[in-house]
Amino acid sequence: MESIGHFINGTRVPGGSGRTAEVFNPATGEVQAQVALASRDEVDDAIARAAAAQPAWGATNPQKRARVMMAFVGLLNRDMDRLAEALSREHGKTIPDAKGDIQRGLEVVEFCIGAPHLLKGEFTDSAGPGIDMYSMRQPLGVVAGITPFNFPAMIPMWQFAPALACGNAFVLKPSERDPSVPMMLAELLVEAGLPKGVLQVVNGDKEAVDALLDNPTVQAVGFVGSTPIAQYIYERATANGKRAQCFGGAKNHMIVMPDADLDQAADALIGAGYGAAGERCMAISVAVPVGEETADRLVEKLIPRIEKLKVAPYTAGNDVDYGPVITAAAKQNIERLVQSGLDAGAELAVDGRGFSLQGYENGFFVGPHLFDRVTKDMEIYKKEIFGPVLSTVRAQSYEEALGLAMDHEYGNGTAIFTRDGDAARDFANRINIGMVGINVPIPVPLAYHTFGGWKRSGFGDLNQHGPDSFRFYTRTKTVTARWPSGIKEGGEFSIPVME
Numbered sequence: 315m316e317s318i319g320h321f322i323n324g325t326r327v328p329g330g331s332g333r334t335a336e337v338f339n340p341a342t343g344e345v346q347a348q349v350a351l352a353s354r355d356e357v358d359d360a361i362a363r364a365a366a367a368q369p370a371w372g373a374t375n376p377q378k379r380a381r382v383m384m385a386f387v388g389l390l391n392r393d394m395d396r397l398a399e400a401l402s403r404e405h406g407k408t409i410p411d412a413k414g415d416i417q418r419g420l421e422v423v424e425f426c427i428g429a430p431h432l433l434k435g436e437f438t439d440s441a442g443p444g445i446d447m448y449s450m451r452q453p454l455g456v457v458a459g460i461t462p463f464n465f466p467a468m469i470p471m472w473q474f475a476p477a478l479a480c481g482n483a484f485v486l487k488p489s490e491r492d493p494s495v496p497m498m499l500a501e502l503l504v505e506a507g508l509p510k511g512v513l514q515v516v517n518g519d520k521e522a523v524d525a526l527l528d529n530p531t532v533q534a535v536g537f538v539g540s541t542p543i544a545q546y547i548y549e550r551a552t553a554n555g556k557r558a559q560c561f562g563g564a565k566n567h568m569i570v571m572p573d574a575d576l577d578q579a580a581d582a583l584i585g586a587g588y589g590a591a592g593e594r595c596m597a598i599s600v601a602v603p604v605g606e607e608t609a610d611r612l613v614e615k616l617i618p619r620i621e622k623l624k625v626a627p628y629t630a631g632n633d634v635d636y637g638p639v640i641t642a643a644a645k646q647n648i649e650r651l652v653q654s655g656l657d658a659g660a661e662l663a664v665d666g667r668g669f670s671l672q673g674y675e676n677g678f679f680v681g682p683h684l685f686d687r688v689t690k691d692m693e694i695y696k697k698e699i700f701g702p703v704l705s706t707v708r709a710q711s712y713e714e715a716l717g718l719a720m721d722h723e724y725g726n727g728t729a730i731f732t733r734d735g736d737a738a739r740d741f742a743n744r745i746n747i748g749m750v751g752i753n754v755p756i757p758v759p760l761a762y763h764t765f766g767g768w769k770r771s772g773f774g775d776l777n778q779h780g781p782d783s784f785r786f787y788t789r790t791k792t793v794t795a796r797w798p799s800g801i802k803e804g805g806e807f808s809i810p811v812m813e
């Protein structure tokens with residue numbers, strides 16, 4: 315069986331802790347690899363080696379760093395099929411979806427090719443007599459990233475591409491559920507010309523994460539995953555004096571106004587609700603039709619579309635709609651939440667329970683579910699299910715629909731479907747959620763904008779990718795320089811004021 319170790323100083327090394335975790339093929343339920351779980355000492359060693367490699371990388375001019383990113387983009391395109399296959403085999407998502415995962419990461423790498431421009435500082439000529447003032451953006455040193463299972467290519471790239479382009483060294487701790495693609499990305503970066511040791515990959519669990527959070531050399535931590543862990547990491551990292559940005563879970567509402575094109579809205583809900591088996595932080599998990607008639611018509615349009623979904627392994631062709639969920643435990647959690655919805659009195663309009671696929675009986679497949687008449691007090695409404703389960707909450711007015719999304723503890727993404735520009739504008743202005751779609755169900759901003767949720771979906775000040783990432787991974791130094799013009803006036807004893 316394959317053993318996955320760590321990626322240290324430009325090469326794969328076996329784990330030395332004696333602890334490992336199983337990596338499954340979620341379609342078959344079989345264990346396909348063992349991944350090493352790093353000890354605290356192994357993480358500290360990876361950080362020390364990254365610290366040794368960073369000064370030379372930080373002193374490399376930004377244009378040369380950008381050229382490494384450029385070469386990396388070429389290699390990602392060259393190896394797209396191989397990467398997508400490895401990703402689908404461990405995660406379970408379809409091949410087109412796996413390619414989307416890689417592509418959305420690649421686009422952030424492309425953005426980072428603009429590092430020479432993005433790192434330009436500010437300059438004030440003649441701030442005072444003979445005085446110039448300038449600000450520079452300097453790398454932080456060694457920074458770390460901890461990433462979730464659901465985007466094993468995209469999210470590591472969202473973190474390490476800007477960090478590296480800014481001149482930092484990066485220690486990545488990917489999800490132990492699907493560690494292969496992050497290791498392959500690290501190899502490709504070395505092939506692209508990244509000096510050895512500038513990107514280290516340590517596989518592991520809580521022990522490795524805590525080592526990153528406690529090591530004083532690590533200057534900043536980026537995290538993406540579930541909300542309780544995001545909060546824990548934010549609190550521990552900042553208590554240890556580190557900069558931190560931690561992104562958590564979601565419960566994304568899609569408001570469907572009575573004037574919306576309901577066929578378009580239903581199609582959008584199918585893709586956004588069930589794509590990737592609902593395992594996306596930007597998945598729509600709550601549909602909020604406004605008015606009983608809208609709700610009846612929407613549910614009527616959703617049911618046949620959901621019943622037609624092809625749930626199968628990624629190997630079953632390009633017409634597969636979604637594959638298995640990540641683990642048996644994830645499947646059980648979804649099944650428990652579905653039962654809690656039924657117990658609480660929600661109507662199961664499409665019942666995906668007991669789904670089984672011939673030849674894949676041990677795979678972690680979950681049939682599609684649609685709940686109708688879900689209410690605010692139900693556990694299926696309050697919690698992130700992270701599975702192919704869409705809940706319909708019927709609202710009687712626009713204000714009630716808006717209030718539902720506003721009152722929910724999560725604030726990652728949301729959408730409104732309407733033909734009314736006034737309603738759409740009002741929604742975008744008033745909603746307390748970080749990413750908003752208008753007739754767009756999954757409004758993931760492109761690489762040159764930034765990505766981040768509000769409320770309990772995000773902890774920290776700056777968003778991921780786009781201009782914010784260049785702020786997060788650098789610190790500003792401001793120099794005030796005086797070159798006396800020859801007139802010597804002696805010492806100054808009051809605070810200097812520019813005249």
Ligand code: NAD
Nearest residue numbers: 461462463488489519520523539540543561562563564595
């Ligand atoms: P998770 O929180 O279980 O794990 C994320 C990372 O944290 C992994 O690397 C894991 O090894 C580590 N980890 C887990 N438990 C830990 C602990 N007790 N102490 C320290 N580290 C720990 O999340 P997941 O199941 O991998 O991913 C799914 C979650 O991520 C969902 O909640 C989803 O909404 C969220 N997510 C959010 C975004 C976003 O941008 N907001 C994007 C993708 C996923």
